[in-house]
Amino acid sequence: MTTPTPDSVADTTLGWSLAVLLRRWHELTESSLTDIPHGSRGYHVLTAAVHADPPTQAALAERLLIDRSVMTYLLDDLESAGLVRRRVDPGDRRVRRVCATERGREVLAGARDRVDLVEEQVLAGMDGPSRALFRASALRAAIAIQRSSPATDPCAAVREVTGGGTGAGTASGGPRAPGGGRARRGA
Amino acid sequence: MTTPTPDSVADTTLGWSLAVLLRRWHELTESSLTDIPHGSRGYHVLTAAVHADPPTQAALAERLLIDRSVMTYLLDDLESAGLVRRRVDPGDRRVRRVCATERGREVLAGARDRVDLVEEQVLAGMDGPSRALFRASALRAAIAIQRSSPATDPCAAVREVTGGGTGAGTASGGPRAPGGGRARRGA
DNA sequence: TATTGTTATACTCTATAACTATA
DNA sequence: TATAGTTATAGAGTATAACAATA
DSSP states (O other): OOOOOSSTTTTTHHHHHHHHHHHHHHHHHHHHOTTSTTHHHHHHHHHHHTSSSOOBHHHHHHHHTOOHHHHHHHHHHHHHTTSEEEEEOSSOTTOEEEEEOHHHHHHHHHHHHHHHHHHHHHTTTSOHHHHHHHHHHHHHHHHHHHHHOSSOOHHHHHHHHHOSOSSSSSTTOOSOOSSSSOOSSOO | OOSOOSSTTGGGHHHHHHHHHHHHHHHHHHHHOTTSTTHHHHHHHHHHHTSSSOOBHHHHHHHHTOOHHHHHHHHHHHHHTTSEEEEEOSSOTTOEEEEEOHHHHHHHHHHHHHHHHHHHHHTTTSOHHHHHHHHHHHHHHHHHHHHHOSSOOHHHHHHHHHOSOOSSSSTTOOSOOSSSSOOSSOO
16 A cells, blocks of 8 residues: 555554554543643533433443443533433433533533634644545544444454454463453353 | 544544554554564564664664663663664764574564554455555655654644643643643753 | 442552663 | 663552441
8 A cells, every 4th residue: 555654664554653642632632621621521421411302311421431439420510510311211211311511511612612723733744635535534433333332342342353363363272351341241 | 434423433533543443453463472582662662773784772762762771771681582782882982783593583573474464464354455555654754743843842742733822732831741741851 | 149330459550750870 | 861671669549347327
């Protein structure tokens, strides 16, 4: 293909690029979203909460890739900041739906403009057309991931990729599970 | 399938996509790199260490976006695993250069194949041409970021973007500096 | 019994600061 | 004095587990 620079950076592959991009995005948004509790996290929650059909806490947690318990703290702070409100679902009283308040919508509008600027900054290394394409591709890939594995454990996915036990899979019984991966959730 | 869903996901923008992609990349690589201490981190270090001109620890830390102190622990483990070796630079005896051992090269070769598979999996939502384009664009943007801000504090960058004090910048004196951003490093 | 959400706890990762050695 | 690296400590973020309420 295009052989992207044969030098030192070629091997660092996709992971490094993504890490740098996300890191930068996170740095800049955190600095620009000081009016929203938990910065970019709160921003994402708020974004999801303005919709007509308010999401449940569990749905939010899954979409935002964070734990349900973390979501509780997050919403506590957003709620006491007056940006969202928890409403008990009449149909299932176990469920709380997260709705944005009027003030939440206002804050979000301002925040969104700032985030847009930040994102242009993050993609500054690309020309215009590439940026649009990049965003679209990233979104499509992310959606595919979310769809294919909302709760899939990574070990299974790796096994599927590598074909079985290529040497470093989980065949040995999983000698390393420091907490990062949520393997064996159902066992 | 174009028009990437105008609904709930449209507003979540770039940050969410990147987070999902990186998360997935991290999950899969961590599961597939059990033979390298610190998983993807160790992989990245090892990748940088095979080069003809061995990097210093500081250079590694900067490139990999981690702290110098963390790099010490990382290298301790990689070294005792026999994958890299620290060599004192004859020209400046304060500096240690990180070289991959023979075994390190072997392990890396196998790991790289697995990572390649993982990355294809991560980008599964895109068609072939898009993948190549995406990788190239991501790399270009990441390099631009590294170039423009190896040690730039995010606050300055935001100020530059927003134009001064658009309301949520750091003009108020930085009420929020929980440790994530490394602002005011020189002060 | 299963599920949603809360609470409390523990753990991992990362950053900060003080220290040693070289320059 | 300034820099590279190490060490020890503290902090933030995150996950885990036990619990209450509802289905």
